Amino acid sequence: LEWQQIDMQRRVAWINPEESKSNRAIGVALNDTACRVLKKQIGNHHRWVFVYKESCTKPDGTKAPTVRKMRYDANTAWKAALRRAGIDDFRFHDLRHTWASWLVQAGVPLSVLQEMGGWESI
Structure with a gap:
């Protein structure tokens, strides 16, 4: 960045x-x-x-x-954090999906989520 x-x-x-x-x-x-x-x-x-x-x-x-x-x-720290938390099989990118799910559950319209997430389609 x-x-x-x-x-x-x-x-x-x-x-x-x-x-x-x-x-x-x-x-x-x-x-x-x-x-x-x-x-x-x-x-x-x-x-x-x-x-x-x-x-x-x-x-x-x-x-x-x-x-x-x-x-x-460089995901050494990420993998260490997952181990400490006892989490297996979780990718950093999965956080994006979690974030989107939370917004949908909170009632955010799909068109707004699509814009916020930068997706071409949902």
Whole structure:
């Protein structure tokens, strides 16, 4: 995630068209918690929102830079959290489906959910 994708005034994070299945930009609404998390990242890096701030040793023995982009596929922490919670067979993407289910259960119209989720069809 890059800072240019974040609009704190409008409280929206943008998924770039080339990163979405529909090949169009998708705005993701940011709640208070998300805004607090993002504000804590300000100043860590000029381009990337989430970065590692400690050096590490790569498998080949070389050192990684002290501040470096956090990989979106780095799911070591995710897997550790699942183990601690005793959860098996749950993907990060499943959270998107859970979120959509909660909105439907709360009575959000499908047309609104479709727009919020950036789906071409439901």
